[in-house]
Amino acid sequence: MKVLEAHHLQKTYRQGGKEVRAVVDVSLAIAAGEILAFLGPNGAGKTTTIKMIAGLIQPDAGSVRILGRDPHADPGALAQVGAVLEGNRNLYWRLTPLQNLEYFGVLRGLSPRTARQRGAELLETFGLGEKRDVAVQTLSRGMQQKVAIAVALLHQPALLLLDEPTLGLDVEAAQAVKSLIRQIAASGRAILLTTHQLDIAEALSDQVAVIERGIIIAQAPTQEMIRQFAGAAGSYRIELEQKLDPSRAERLAQQGVEILGSHQLRFSGSSETLYQVLEILKPLPLLRIKREEADLTHIFLKLLKRRREQG
Numbered sequence: 001m002k003v004l005e006a007h008h009l010q011k012t013y014r015q016g017g018k019e020v021r022a023v024v025d026v027s028l029a030i031a032a033g034e035i036l037a038f039l040g041p042n043g044a045g046k047t048t049t050i051k052m053i054a055g056l057i058q059p060d061a062g063s064v065r066i067l068g069r070d071p072h073a074d075p076g077a078l079a080q081v082g083a084v085l086e087g088n089r090n091l092y093w094r095l096t097p098l099q100n101l102e103y104f105g106v107l108r109g110l111s112p113r114t115a116r117q118r119g120a121e122l123l124e125t126f127g128l129g130e131k132r133d134v135a136v137q138t139l140s141r142g143m144q145q146k147v148a149i150a151v152a153l154l155h156q157p158a159l160l161l162l163d164e165p166t167l168g169l170d171v172e173a174a175q176a177v178k179s180l181i182r183q184i185a186a187s188g189r190a191i192l193l194t195t196h197q198l199d200i201a202e203a204l205s206d207q208v209a210v211i212e213r214g215i216i217i218a219q220a221p222t223q224e225m226i227r228q229f230a231g232a233a234g235s236y237r238i239e240l241e242q243k244l245d246p247s248r249a250e251r252l253a254q255q256g257v258e259i260l261g262s263h264q265l266r267f268s269g270s271s272e273t274l275y276q277v278l279e280i281l282k283p284l285p286l287l288r289i290k291r292e293e294a295d296l297t298h299i300f301l302k303l304l305k306r307r308r309e310q311g
Helices: 046-053 097-107 112-127 141-153 171-185 196-202 222-233 247-253 271-281 296-310
Strands: 006-017 018-030 034-040 063-065 081-084 159-163 191-192 208-213 215-221 233-242 264-267 288-291
Touching: 006 046, 018 034, 018 046, 018 191, 018 208, 034 046, 034 196, 046 063, 046 159, 046 191, 081 141, 097 112, 097 141, 112 141, 141 159, 141 171, 171 191, 171 196, 196 222, 196 296, 208 222, 208 296, 215 222, 215 296, 222 296, 233 271, 247 271, 264 271
Parallel strands: 018 215, 034 191, 034 208, 081 159, 159 191
Antiparallel strands: 006 018, 006 063, 208 215, 233 264, 233 288
């Protein structure tokens, strides 16, 4: 059984007397131990989708199931969801990490004793044992984010919703949070991750879903999606030691070579055709020839461009 199953979600709002279709058709599924990166530009429908999954907004159509239970009809299903939403106040700054965990644990139905015990265990697991009794406002951004994630996990949910978990963190803190997310997934929880940092999404996710204008325009296992685009997106960047002359530039353009500057070229094609390009460049000295592989950032931008060109 999948931890999360969302089928054909739809949501329309009224703004200024007009209907705005925030979510047109979204279907997602995540298994235990799996991380799905849910990507899209601002206004694409990510936040509305997440709120429908979390039981905060009723969908106009479609269904959500968390371990087979409907969060909109069965309050018990919401006990299987934990969330850390970017821009929300997830913690009380004047309380300590342990006090926050006790407070939110009791709100989620745990006894004070259980909340304190689990909270202390989570802080130790997250490397925050020594900070358990200091005010949250004195902690670094990275530590505060770890405490927020600990709060979301305190009631042991099967599904964790993470919205921009590394936003605003320095490199070291971001790496620590990334490692923590992997650890959480390895413990068997399903994670829905939204982020604009596509290198983070590529490093962490098992699968990717891209949303644009309320519609899923691409969905696949992360590495499979990268492999699918590698052939089309793979290209060769050629760096020259001296300036390219106009005659060669014209002949190269006829071969589909992109002139990036007086000393740099990009050729998209097969390795066999590359030798024809090199023959034109001969005997100019070369500094470097590098194959550029597709990555998630390239794929994301290409998908959005294609979608917008299609209207």
